[in-house]
Amino acid sequence: METKTKKIIETAEETLLHTYNRYQIVLDKGDRVYLYDTEGKEYLDFAAGIAVFALGYNNKKFNEALNDQISKLVHTSNLFYNEPAVNAGAKLVKATGLKRVFFTNSGTEAIEGAIKLARKYAYNKDGRTDHEIIAMNHSFHGRSIGALSVTGNSKYQEPFKPLIGGIKFADYNDIESVKANITDKTCAIIMETLQGEGGIYPAEESFIKEIRKICDEKDIVLILDEIQCGMGRTGYMFTYERYGIKPDIVTVAKALGNGIPVGAFVAGDKVYNAMVPGDHGTTYGGNPLATRAADTVFDIFSEDKIVEHVKEVAPYLEKTLDEIASKYDCIKERRGMGLMQGLELTIPVNDVILKAQKNGLIVISASGNVLRFVPPLVITKEDIDLMAEKLCKSFDELTA
Numbered sequence: 001m002e003t004k005t006k007k008i009i010e011t012a013e014e015t016l017l018h019t020y021n022r023y024q025i026v027l028d029k030g031d032r033v034y035l036y037d038t039e040g041k042e043y044l045d046f047a048a049g050i051a052v053f054a055l056g057y058n059n060k061k062f063n064e065a066l067n068d069q070i071s072k073l074v075h076t077s078n079l080f081y082n083e084p085a086v087n088a089g090a091k092l093v094k095a096t097g098l099k100r101v102f103f104t105n106s107g108t109e110a111i112e113g114a115i116k117l118a119r120k121y122a123y124n125k126d127g128r129t130d131h132e133i134i135a136m137n138h139s140f141h142g143r144s145i146g147a148l149s150v151t152g153n154s155k156y157q158e159p160f161k162p163l164i165g166g167i168k169f170a171d172y173n174d175i176e177s178v179k180a181n182i183t184d185k186t187c188a189i190i191m192e193t194l195q196g197e198g199g200i201y202p203a204e205e206s207f208i209k210e211i212r213k214i215c216d217e218k219d220i221v222l223i224l225d226e227i228q229c230g231m232g233r234t235g236y237m238f239t240y241e242r243y244g245i246k247p248d249i250v251t252v253a254k255a256l257g258n259g260i261p262v263g264a265f266v267a268g269d270k271v272y273n274a275m276v277p278g279d280h281g282t283t284y285g286g287n288p289l290a291t292r293a294a295d296t297v298f299d300i301f302s303e304d305k306i307v308e309h310v311k312e313v314a315p316y317l318e319k320t321l322d323e324i325a326s327k328y329d330c331i332k333e334r335r336g337m338g339l340m341q342g343l344e345l346t347i348p349v350n351d352v353i354l355k356a357q358k359n360g361l362i363v364i365s366a367s368g369n370v371l372r373f374v375p376p377l378v379i380t381k382e383d384i385d386l387m388a389e390k391l392c393k394s395f396d397e398l399t400a
C-alpha cells in the first residue's frame with residue numbers, strides 16, 4: 001500500500017467514529033461504471049455506492065446542471081419557494097402516480113416522515129395516540145430511532161432500546177403472519193417492495209396484492225419503501241408498478257439524487273392532506289442543489305431512456321449470473337429483479353468480495369451470506385461480461 005493511501009486510512013481511523021469496518025481502499029474518482037483508488041487502480045463497480053449512482057460516475061449532463069446550480073443558489077430553507085424543488089417535485093409526483101412530495105436529506109428521514117404521516121392520518125380519524133405499525137422481519141429502513149424501530153433485525157436494534165412503541169413484526173411473503181398482527185389500532189403496514197439488505201427477496205405478487213386489499217378494507221396506510229429498489233432499478237420506475245398496485249406512501253432516496261443526498265416521501269390521495277403546517281419540517285430538505293440533482297436525474301432518465309435500458313440489459317445480467325451459479329457449487333441460488341440481484345453463497349461472502357476487489361471488481365453483500373449486485377443502471381452487456389470474467393476468476397481462486 002502506498003504511503004498516501006496508508007496515511008489517509010490511518011487518519012480516518014484516528015478521526016472518524018468507528019461504525020464501519022471499511023475496505024482498505026481509498027476511492028478517488030469515477031468515470032461511468034469505473035472507480036479509481038488513490039493508487040490509480042481501476043475497479044468495475046457493481047455496487048454504485050449501495051444502489052445510488054444510477055447514471056454512472058462523471059455524467060456530463062448531471063455535472064453541468066449541478067455546476068450551474070452551485071453558481072446560482074444552493075440553499076434557501078423551506079420558508080421560501082425554490083424552482084428546482086418544484087420541478088423535481090412535479091416529476092416525482094408524476095413518476096409515482098401519487099399526490100404530494102416532501103423532500104428529505106436521506107432515506108432514513110423519508111421513512112421517519114412516512115411513519116409520522118401515517119400516524120397523523122390515523123390520529124385525525126380517531127384521536128388515539130396508541131396506534132400500531134406492522135413491519136417485516138429481515139427488513140431494512142434505516143438507523144434513526146424511528147426507522148430502526150421498523151427495521152426487522154434484532155442485531156441492529158438491541159443496543160438502542162427502547163425504540164418507538166407499537167411496532168409489530170410479520171414475516172415477509174407470509175400473509176397469515178401479517179393478518180395475525182392486525183388489530184383495531186393498526187395504522188400502517190410498512191415494507192420494502194423488494195427486500196434489499198435482508199438478502200434480496202422480491203415480494204410475491206399474491207402477498208403484496210393481498211396487503212393492498214387489507215389496507216383498503218381496514219383503512220390502513222400502506223407504506224412501500226422503494227429507497228433501494230425504486231427509480232428504475234428493477235426495470236420499472238417504481239417496483240410496485242410490476243404488481244399493478246400503488247402504495248399510500250412511497251419512500252424514495254438513493255438513485256433519486258445520483259449521489260447528492262436527497263430523499264423523499266410521496267403521499268397519495270388517502271393521506272396527503274393529513275399533515276398541516278407545523279407537523280413536519282427540515283432545514284435542508286428540498287434545497288435547490290439537492291432538488292436540482294433530482295430534477296436532472298428525471299430529465300436524464302427520460303432523455304437516455306434509463307428504465308427501458310434496464311429492461312433490456314437486466315435479463316442478460318440474470319442469465320450471466322445463472323450461468324455462474326450453475327458453474328460453482330458454492331452458489332446456492334440467484335434471486336432478484338432487474339439490476340438488483342443476489343447470489344446466496346455457502347462460502348463466506350466477504351472472502352469473495354475481497355478477492356473480487358483484488359481482481360478489480362466491486363461487489364457488496366446483503367444479509368444471509370448474499371453477494372449483492374446493484375450496478376449503475378447504465379451498465380452495458382460488455383460490462384456484464386467483464387464482471388463475469390472477474391467474478392469467475394475470484395471464485396476459481398477461492399475454490400481451487
Ligand SMILES: Cc1ncc(COP(=O)(O)O)c(C=O)c1O
Nearest residue numbers: 106107108140141142227228253
Ligand atoms: C430499503 C432501504 N430503506 C431505507 C434505507 C436508509 O436510507 P439512508 O441510508 O439513505 O438513510 C436504506 C439504505 O440502505 C434502504 O436500503
